[in-house]
Amino acid sequence: MVFPFVWSFSTSLQTTETLLHVPPQLIPKSPSLDAYRELMEVMPFARMVINSTIVTVVVVVLQVVTSALAGYGIARFRFRGRHALLLLYLGTMMVPFQVTIVPLFIGMSRLGWLNTLHALILPMVASAFGVFLFRQYFMQMPRELEEAAALDGAGPWRTFWSVAFPYARPAAATFGILAFMAAWNSFLWPLFVARDESSMTLPVGLASLHGRYQTDWNLVMAGSVIAVVPVIIVFAVIQRHISAGLLLGGVAK
Numbered sequence: 001m002v003f004p005f006v007w008s009f010s011t012s013l014q015t016t017e018t019l020l021h022v023p024p025q026l027i028p029k030s031p032s033l034d035a036y037r038e039l040m041e042v043m044p045f046a047r048m049v050i051n052s053t054i055v056t057v058v059v060v061v062l063q064v065v066t067s068a069l070a071g072y073g074i075a076r077f078r079f080r081g082r083h084a085l086l087l088l089y090l091g092t093m094m095v096p097f098q099v100t101i102v103p104l105f106i107g108m109s110r111l112g113w114l115n116t117l118h119a120l121i122l123p124m125v126a127s128a129f130g131v132f133l134f135r136q137y138f139m140q141m142p143r144e145l146e147e148a149a150a151l152d153g154a155g156p157w158r159t160f161w162s163v164a165f166p167y168a169r170p171a172a173a174t175f176g177i178l179a180f181m182a183a184w185n186s187f188l189w190p191l192f193v194a195r196d197e198s199s200m201t202l203p204v205g206l207a208s209l210h211g212r213y214q215t216d217w218n219l220v221m222a223g224s225v226i227a228v229v230p231v232i233i234v235f236a237v238i239q240r241h242i243s244a245g246l247l248l249g250g251v252a253k
Contacts, residue, residue: 120201
């Protein structure tokens with residue numbers, strides 16, 4: 001599993017002259033950063049990294065907040081139709097994104113948001129999976145915590161932000177890394193609404209790079225390395241929360 005990443009990094013350090021050397025060189029004899037420098041010159045790759053970072057951070061924050069609020073409301077508040085509402089919400093997971101992409105595109109076009117970050121962020125602010133994960137996690141939270149907060153005079157909002165949400169940090173970390181990977185690697189929707197290089201994200205930029213430089217694999221691999229590094233860093237930082245979040249979130253009925 002690790003070998004493709006090692007090969008990508010090795011290829012990104014090779015020059016055009018040594019790229020197709022036979023036999024292939026896993027460890028370049030003369031490593032060079034020319035591919036990274038050229039990558040920044042042939043297209044606004046730094047801007048694409050910034051676009052991906054902005055979109056991913058905003059999407060992750062909004063998805064975690066909206067999913068936690070909805071999951072907490074369904075899990076802890078008693079109201080008529082809450083189970084039907086949850087099933088209806090989860091039913092949206094069975095609808096492929098390709099089915100909704102045309103009306104979403106028409107909506108973004110009429111709002112005048114094509115080639116803007118608004119169009120990349122707005123359709124991704126909510127997640128049915130996130131609501132389900134947080135709901136399962138909040139279902140097994142002891143009610144004594146909420147009762148103690150109520151005795152101290154805390155209302156529903158204060159209870160959520162001061163008691164429930166801190167309690168659900170493993171679930172937030174688990175869902176956060178999954179949302180991060182989905183937003184960072186999103187390709188189909190940005191391909192439709194971000195056609196200008198100034199508004200492209202990394203996956204779309206890499207695709208256009210590959211089409212424009214069919215033989216310059218060192219450039220393609222240099223871009224791939226830049227795109228992969230943030231995901232590895234984020235996963236390494238919070239991976240210890242993932243197992244706990246998924247296991248504890250799956251025990252509630």
